[in-house]
Structures are given as structure tokens and as C-alpha cells.
Amino acid sequence: MTVSRALTIAGSDSGGGAGIQADLKTFQELGVFGMTAITAVTAQNTLGVQGVYPLTLEALKTQIDSVAEDLSPHAIKTGMLFNADMIRLVSQQIVHYGWENIIVDPVMVAKGGQSLLQEEAVEALITSLLPLAKVITPNIPEAEVLTGMEIRTLDHRKDAAKRLVDLGAKNVMVKGGHDSTNDVVTDLLYDGHTFHLFEGERKETKHTHGTGCTFAAAITAEISKGNNVLDAIQTAKAFIQSAIEDQLGFGSGHGPTNHWAFNKRNVYR
């Protein structure tokens, strides 16, 4: 039996709810062997980001090479990439190793509002990394930055998704967590031909630290197993819904989600 393996290229979150930590927990819960290449170490808790310490380009490149040359990941997720040089390096490595199952979570700001990507890096994200993405998973503010358009309605999101496909992404998932006008949260996928909606009940909670990371990591895990994009998102949506609903209640700010809730439900249902 082949064990599915996934690599996450992202930042470390000392608080354990987002970034590398969320990705590894999600991979593990979905039965996938997780590997990492760390871009930056952040000092973070539920109240905010107290420090960002980027690694050198050499440190990032060597981690990716070490994984690539011996462990052959079946899918790769990118999260916090911090600056343009790191984005270009990661893009070159993806091309060099011929990797195709690339899930890009275009992380820009933390839930508390602190920047996790330098402003001038957005151009590199659009030109170097986006065309390599099998799936890109912007939230509404990120889709606005990537397209330069204002997004107020579902139709706006559809236009944004089309523009991102025109820029080279194969599948665009514009998440709906930031649209609080409805008690249903709707995530929108555009595969270049058809729009697909994924709905879940909106939970009134401030404990949403790491939801984007966790959702994209679950998509990555499922794609690493050979599942198609639609099936992978279906499972990821159920995973994040459980993780948000089964609150842990840690910290006095934006707390983490519960990464084991999905399996707990499946076991005890």
C-alpha cells in the first residue's frame, strides 16, 4: 500500500492553530504523511502576531530539496510565503521537480490584521505561482487584492474567479467566510467551465484562527490520495465545518479550530 504524502511550504504558528501546525494536524487526521518546508517562524497566539522571523532563501531551498530528492510528495500546499523572493524560489522548485498537484493558499494577513506577505510580493504571486496552481483558495479580501476588483456579491466572486482562471490557475475556490450577510457560508469553485457551490451553516464564533490553512490542507491531503478536486473540496468542507463547530475555546482572541473534530464525529456517529 502506498502511503500518501503531502508537503506544506508555509510559516510556523507558535499558537498551533494556523500555518505549518494546522497543515500537519490536518494531514495526520486525514491519514496523509505530512512534510514541511518552513518559510518563516512567527510568534503568534489568539490575540495576534508578536513577531515574524523569515528564514533565509537557502534554508527554504534546502528544505524543499531534501524532501523532493528522497520523499516524493504527492501534493504540495503553499501558505505564508512572506516575500517575492520566496515566491519566485518556490515557483522555480515546483517547475524543477515537475510537481503538478499544487494547492496555493494565498495567505496575506492574519485574522488579527497583521501582514504575513509583503505588499510588493503580490505581483510575484500572480505571475510566478498562480499559473502553477491546480487549486488556489483566496478568501474574499485576498481575491480582491489578486484581481484589483471590489467583491460584494456572489456574482462579483464569480467574475473574480474567472479572472484568476484567465491568469492561469486551473481551479479557483473563492471562500465565503468573510461574507457575513447570510447564515449559510457559501464557498465558490470555478473549474474553468462550471461554477460549484459548497454550503455550510455559518457558526457565530470568533474562533476561526487557521480556518483557511486547515481547509486548504484538507484539500491537499485529499488530492495527495488521488481524489479529484471536487471530491477533495467536498471532504475538506466537511472537515472545516466540524473543526469550527466543535469549539475548543482557547485564548482570549481568535482561537484555533478543532482539528480532530471530523474524525471524532465519524467515529461516534
Ligand SMILES: Nc1ncnc2c1ncn2[C@@H]1O[C@H](COP(=O)(O)OP(=O)(O)O)[C@@H](O)[C@H]1O
Ligand atoms: N463562521 C463560519 N462558520 C462556518 N464556516 C466558516 C466560518 N468562517 C469560515 N468558514 C469556512 O472556513 C473556510 C475558510 O474560510 P474563510 O474565512 O473565507 O478563509 P480565511 O480563513 O482564509 O480567511 C471556508 O470553507 C469557509 O466557508
Ligand SMILES: Cc1ncc(COP(=O)(O)O)c(N)n1
Ligand atoms: C503562519 C501563519 N500562516 C497563515 C496564517 C493565516 O491564518 P488563517 O488560516 O486564519 O487565515 C497565520 N495566521 N499564520
